[in-house]
Amino acid sequence: MLKKICSLLLASLVISSSFAQKAKPVxxxxxxxxxxxxxxxxxxxxxxxxxxxxKYSEGxxxxxxxxxxxxxxxxxxxxxxxxxxxxxxxxxxxxxxxDGIVGNEWFNQQxxxxxxxxxxxxxxxxxxxxxxxxxxxxxLLVSTITDQLxxxxxxxxxxxxxxxxxxxxxxxAGHTANGAYWFDSKDGSWITSSFYMKELPQWVKDFxxxxxxxxxxxxGWNTLLPLDQYTESTADDMPFEGKLPGEEKxxxxxxLLARPGVNLLEVIxxxxxxxxxxxxxx
Numbered sequence: 154m155l156k157k158i159c160s161l162l163l164a165s166l167v168i169s170s171s172f173a174q175k176a177k178p179v180x181x182x183x184x185x186x187x188x189x190x191x192x193x194x195x196x197x198x199x200x201x202x203x204x205x206x207x208k209y210s211e212g213x214x215x216x217x218x219x220x221x222x223x224x225x226x227x228x229x230x231x232x233x234x235x236x237x238x239x240x241x242x243x244x245x246x247x248x249x250x251x252d253g254i255v256g257n258e259w260f261n262q263q264x265x266x267x268x269x270x271x272x273x274x275x276x277x278x279x280x281x282x283x284x285x286x287x288x289x290x291x292x293l294l295v296s297t298i299t300d301q302l303x304x305x306x307x308x309x310x311x312x313x314x315x316x317x318x319x320x321x322x323x324x325x326a327g328h329t330a331n332g333a334y335w336f337d338s339k340d341g342s343w344i345t346s347s348f349y350m351k352e353l354p355q356w357v358k359d360f361x362x363x364x365x366x367x368x369x370x371x372x373g374w375n376t377l378l379p380l381d382q383y384t385e386s387t388a389d390d391m392p393f394e395g396k397l398p399g400e401e402k403x404x405x406x407x408x409l410l411a412r413p414g415v416n417l418l419e420v421i422x423x424x425x426x427x428x429x430x431x432x433x434x435x
Contacts, residue, residue, distance in 0.1 A: 189302075191325055193243060195236055199225075204385050208378075237270040240324040244297040253294035254324065268292065271323045273348065280344030280353045280361070285337040288319045289348035290328050297327035304329075315434055317427050334434065336427075338419040341366040343434055360434055369426040370417045375406040397423065 202214060202223075209215045217223075231238065231248050233256060241247070241254035249255040258269045271288045278286025296304075299312040314326030314333035322333040330349065334357060337344045342361045345353065353361075380389060394403040397420055399412040409424070411417055421427050 191244065191299075193240060193321065193325070195321075199227075208385070236318070237320045237324060240321060241293060244299065244325045244327065245293075245295050246298070247295050251295060253292055257320065271320050273346070277347040278344060279347055279350060280357070281337045281340055281342050283337055283339045283344075285319070285335075285339065286344045286346045288323055288335075288346050290323050290326070290330075291348075293324060293328065297325065299325065300327040300329045315431060317422055317431060336422070336430065338416060338422065341418045357434075365430060365433060366418050366421055366426070369429065370409050370421060372426075373406055373408045374424045374426070380405065 202218060206215070229239075229242075231242070231250070235257045237254050237257045238249045241249070241252045245252045254270055256270065258267055260266075261268050270292060271290065273289035273291050274287055275291075276287055276289050278284060280286065303310050303312060308329070312326050312330040314322035314324075314330055315335075316322040316325075317336045319333075319335040322335045323330075326333045332345060332349045332354075334343045334345050336342075341364065343353075343357055345357075376383070389404045390402055396403045397407055397409070398415040399410065400407065407424070409417060409420065421430070
């Protein structure tokens with residue numbers, strides 16, 4: 154019986170080997186993409202792809218779903234699923250227990266202090282006089298796909314991270330990024346850190362000089378379509394909705410008027426103009 158089993162195993166190995174020899178090798182001459190863009194939409198649940206499908210443009214989400222890959226059976230194997238942990242997980246393929254980004258902030262038992270995910274007191278702000286630029290990826294303990302891309306190309310490729318929030322720009326861009334830029338709502342400028350450079354590039358200075366945040370806020374925030382066409386959404390005024398500073402009700406249109414004690418440049422983060430600013434800087 155043992156001889157028969159050995160013979161069967163040997164035969165299966167021979168057959169497997171013959172199939173392996175006949176398999177076509179994977180081509181190593183596939184063209185490399187000149188540009189890879191990673192986009193993370195905070196708080197966008199998977200079902201929103203279908204819930205609001207009829208509101209999307211043909212060249213946006215519909216194109217991605219039609220011509221791209223749609224992964225439909227995924228799950229997060231960690232909690233909490235906060236922004237920083239998500240950015241790190243997406244771009245490292247790791248989990249918070251390994252990549253070190255266990256939250257937006259956490260308590261350090263060794264120092265007895267709370268740590269912000271990308272804080273770094275050893276660097277300086279570049280682009281403004283505030284402390285909003287004292288940031289770097291030093292708390293990220295593993296490499297990102299962007300880091301690996303640079304390594305694979307002998308550091309000839311370029312990586313840039315852009316986001317309203319510092320953590321959204323810094324963590325995806327990784328340790329070897331050429332730059333990372335985020336929005337400083339103290340003065341409405343896009344800034345960076347001395348971890349990346351000593352001075353803002355001229356194109357960022359020129360962009361800041363155009364004062365787009367102030368121009369957008371004057372327009373106010375209204376709906377793109379008539380309210381009765383938003384059949385996929387709940388009513389405009391619901392008890393669980395938060396109000397913008399100075400408002401009596403959380404309803405459209407939002408006038409975004411200047412009020413004492415209210416920094417409208419901070420409020421812009423909670424409006425679509427924040428996304429527009431991010432796109433404009435690109």
